[in-house]
Amino acid sequence: MPNFTTRPELRGNVGMVASTHWLASAAGMAVLERGGNAFDAAVATGFTLQVVEPHLNGPGGEVPIIFQAAGGSPTVLCGQGPAPAAATPEAFTGVDRIPGSGVLPACVPGAFDAWLLLLRDHGTMPLREVLAAAIHYARRGYPLVPQITAKIDSVREVFATLWPSSAALYLRGGAAPSADSLQTNPALADTYQRIVDEAERAARTREGQIDAARRFWREGFVAEAIVDFLAAEIPDGTGAAHRALLTGDDLAGWRARYEEPVSIDYAGHTVHKTGPWGQGPVFLQQLRLAEALGTRGADVLSAEFTHLVAEAAKLAFADREAWYGDPDFTDVPLAALLSAEYAAQRAALVDGHASLDLRPGSPDGRDPYLPELRPVGSTELDARTGGEPTVDRAGEQRGDTCHLDIVDAHGNMVSATPSGGWLASSPVIPALGFPLGTRGQMFWLDPASPSVVAPGKRPRTTLTPTLVTRGDEAVIALGTPGGDQQDQWSLTYFLRLVHGGMNLQEAVDAPMFHTNAFPSSFHPRETALGELVVEDRIGAEAVAELRRRGHRVVVSEAWSLGRLSAVARDPESGVLRAAANPRGMQGYAVGR
Numbered sequence: 001m002p003n004f005t006t007r008p009e010l011r012g013n014v015g016m017v018a019s020t021h022w023l024a025s026a027a028g029m030a031v032l033e034r035g036g037n038a039f040d041a042a043v044a045t046g047f048t049l050q051v052v053e054p055h056l057n058g059p060g061g062e063v064p065i066i067f068q069a070a071g072g073s074p075t076v077l078c079g080q081g082p083a084p085a086a087a088t089p090e091a092f093t094g095v096d097r098i099p100g101s102g103v104l105p106a107c108v109p110g111a112f113d114a115w116l117l118l119l120r121d122h123g124t125m126p127l128r129e130v131l132a133a134a135i136h137y138a139r140r141g142y143p144l145v146p147q148i149t150a151k152i153d154s155v156r157e158v159f160a161t162l163w164p165s166s167a168a169l170y171l172r173g174g175a176a177p178s179a180d181s182l183q184t185n186p187a188l189a190d191t192y193q194r195i196v197d198e199a200e201r202a203a204r205t206r207e208g209q210i211d212a213a214r215r216f217w218r219e220g221f222v223a224e225a226i227v228d229f230l231a232a233e234i235p236d237g238t239g240a241a242h243r244a245l246l247t248g249d250d251l252a253g254w255r256a257r258y259e260e261p262v263s264i265d266y267a268g269h270t271v272h273k274t275g276p277w278g279q280g281p282v283f284l285q286q287l288r289l290a291e292a293l294g295t296r297g298a299d300v301l302s303a304e305f306t307h308l309v310a311e312a313a314k315l316a317f318a319d320r321e322a323w324y325g326d327p328d329f330t331d332v333p334l335a336a337l338l339s340a341e342y343a344a345q346r347a348a349l350v351d352g353h354a355s356l357d358l359r360p361g362s363p364d365g366r367d368p369y370l371p372e373l374r375p376v377g378s379t380e381l382d383a384r385t386g387g388e389p390t391v392d393r394a395g396e397q398r399g400d401t402c403h404l405d406i407v408d409a410h411g412n413m414v415s416a417t418p419s420g421g422w423l424a425s426s427p428v429i430p431a432l433g434f435p436l437g438t439r440g441q442m443f444w445l446d447p448a449s450p451s452v453v454a455p456g457k458r459p460r461t462t463l464t465p466t467l468v469t470r471g472d473e474a475v476i477a478l479g480t481p482g483g484d485q486q487d488q489w490s491l492t493y494f495l496r497l498v499h500g501g502m503n504l505q506e507a508v509d510a511p512m513f514h515t516n517a518f519p520s521s522f523h524p525r526e527t528a529l530g531e532l533v534v535e536d537r538i539g540a541e542a543v544a545e546l547r548r549r550g551h552r553v554v555v556s557e558a559w560s561l562g563r564l565s566a567v568a569r570d571p572e573s574g575v576l577r578a579a580a581n582p583r584g585m586q587g588y589a590v591g592r
């Protein structure tokens with residue numbers, strides 16, 4: 001299959017911004033044009049995404065950020081808020097899974113503080129300038145893409161009967177708004193404008209104003225509005241009423257923080273990810289398995305490549321379930337999991353046939369945790385693996401994510417995956433214009449799990465931006481929304497770049513695939529052992545070969561899997577490149 005692109009790979013030497021929405025990319029590029037750096041642009045892009053993709057992220061959510069400042073080292077900025085102090089397993093008595101909606105699964109919102117910490121320490125612009133685009137679109141309106149109106153329509157009954165504050169913002173005459181109409185959010189515009197105005201009155205310096213804004217968020221009027229809203233029991237999406245565990249003390253006591261990334265060398269590059277409080281090391285485990293399996297020798301568009309990548313993913317994600325959790329609370333054997341020796345042991349389990357089992361390993365000889373499996377019903381699975389059905393679990397957006405990648409002419413590079421605070425998952429706080437997040441659903445209640453809920457513990461998220469360096473220079477930033485699929489689609493993308501000879505856009509546009517053969521990170525946490533989802537552009541011959549190997553293949557629509565974006569920089573020439581995903585018709589890269 002010849003390499004095909006829907007768009008050109010962008011090239012230039014001033015700056016590049018790639019994100020999941022064109023308005024956010026434009027906002028970031030406008031900041032670069034006004035003399036801001038990549039960090040200023042990232043913050044402007046991130047806050048704009050909160051406004052224009054409210055079904056995918058919001059101010060009540062979280063963001064992991066991985067970046068490298070020119071002349072500096074790769075760094076992770078953790079914007080993942082922890083569980084409240086009252087979040088013990090006993091606090092969820094009466095439920096077998098932490099619910100995926102309402103206020104009971106709310107953790108401390110982390111995105112705001114993380115973005116402002118990045119701006120204070122690495123940006124150059126004042127808060128007013130980087131928030132200007134977000135305030136503009138919240139006040140003046142942004143175009144609703146079909147995905148947003150479809151999401152609103154899917155929860156219209158919940159809004160109308162259970163969440164009146166959400167209905168007031170998102171329903172028009174009791175119905176979802178029409179696609180391509182303009183949506184405003186005056187309360188959110190007022191929230192951000194008040195933060196800017198009060199911060200400027202509180203301090204004279206740029207840094208002082210940013211710190212003041214952070215205080216207003218966690219201890220001032222924003223925190224007060226959150227606490228007031230949570231004073232009563234609030235129904236989740238099923239109608240069951242719960243009292244939130246989140247308190248004002250939880251909000252006041254948390255700060256975003258910097259961390260060292262987890263990194264390995266591969267094919268002349270060094271790949272950097274978050275720690276095991278996210279699923280980032282899964283990407284690195286898959287790279288180790290690719291080395292052991294000789295995946296680099298396979299045609300990156302072939303059934304053989306798909307088989308090897310899928311089988312490696314099954315092993316790595318089984319280890320995610322068995323071992324990953326917040327390392328502040330959990331002893332994660334990360335060095336062993338990422339060793340070449342362990343990868344060789346695990347690679348020996350891969351043969352020419354698809355595995356139908358969840359097979360975590362035993363690094364350092366330790367016994368792995370095996371979660372309770374909730375299999376997809378056999379009748380449903382049989383129906384999905386025969387013929388050419390369209391995707392169900394494969395394409396469903398239960399609460400997805402955004403992504404952005406930015407590079408400037410100085411060599412500063414940022415990759416971030418904002419998420420949470422979805423409009424469909426929790427009611428809007430009317431005084432603020434946004435809902436809380438529901439990231440607590442990713443905890444387990446089983447005390448044997450490394451991801452068991454605990455006070456102050458970070459949930460093991462799926463959010464996983466990627467930074468790649470060569471020598472001391474940042475050369476690629478990449479990522480995608482997609483929950484459990486993020487470190488599958490991103491891994492496939494990276495392998496196609498380094499072994500397939502593709503440019504950034506060719507690798508974005510190539511047919512994508514993923515496996516669902518491990519517990520979902522989201523309520524109700526089903527498992528579909530052996531399931532492999534492929535875009536139909538992979539071809540009938542490849543589908544037949546994968547089925548012959550025992551994969552339970554679900555054929556998805558032609559342009560349905562992945563929302564990848566990436567930027568790159570050549571340290572020798574200074575040439576910058578960018579690409580973004582055409583799927584969904586809203587992600588764009590801009591640059592010059």
